[in-house]
Amino acid sequence: MTTTLLLPSIVLLIGLVLLVWSSDIFVDGAASVSNHLAISPLIIGVVVLGFGTSMPEIIVATLAALDNSPGLAIGNAVGSNIANIAMVLGVAAIISPIVIKSSILKRELPMLLAISLGAYVLVLDGNLGFADGIVLVVALILAVIWMIKANIDLNPSDPLSSETIQAVDTLPELSMKKSIVFVVGGLLILMVSAKMMVWGAVEIATAFEISEAVIGLTIIAIGTSLPELAAAISAARKNEADLMIGNIIGSNMFNILAVLAVPALLSPSILDSDMLIIDMPVMLGFTVLMLLFALPRNGIAVINKSKGLLLTIGFVAYLIVLFLRSTHVV
16 A cells, blocks of 8 residues: 555544444434433434434535535445445344344335335436435435334334334433533534545545545445444344344435435535446345345245345445446446
């Protein structure tokens, strides 16, 4: 590695570590504040935990867009969704077979596919403009309202209900003052670490003469998906499969509707042709695959180790394609 690339690489790595750490701090603080305000654990599970795990992507996308690097922001949103399904779900299923029991997840999965397909249709003209951003934000508000209502109406005997309440109950107990410090401090560190990652990523992309979108699809996307991976592995070991799938679905919805809306509103741009031809179709393909894997067979929906292995192999294959693209082989 040349001296020119050494500093950006170090800054990117440090930023990534700080991003993952501060994301946990922010989520713990936000959940604790919600607890102090006597907000329902199910709403905390949907809004705070779902939105919180997507906060790294949102901050990175915001700073990238403000830094006139919309390709990095768009790549981050699409790449994170691919990583959440192919890497996070794939690895978790290899560790422990995932049995899906919750009725609500069988409704949320088709909803995620519809949102993903809708976003793709929205940008088929090759532009991600301000009007597209407004459409995404409106869809985000409607989706959150629907998810909150669905979770409030959720049968207490549904596994997702008990797993969410248990997850909220196991969060650190903090005083209101300390909770606010966690939220503010976590957010500030998130912003600083995201800025470090964006700067390092742009410098590396420039040095290697590859598109910022590819960096967003790989290093940034995998990095910002690490909180989801840690949560998924923990949930798999605790047999909290419904909560894990719910987190992935929620995170991917936020990535499409919130993260993708950021560059649309702050830095409208023309999409990279490969994003339309390869990356977004790959995202849709993995979303369809997750839906098919989650369909009940003989009354039971199981994502077993072989399916997890297939997802993981697919992710590795996609990374190889991205590498060949970055070296201009394909």
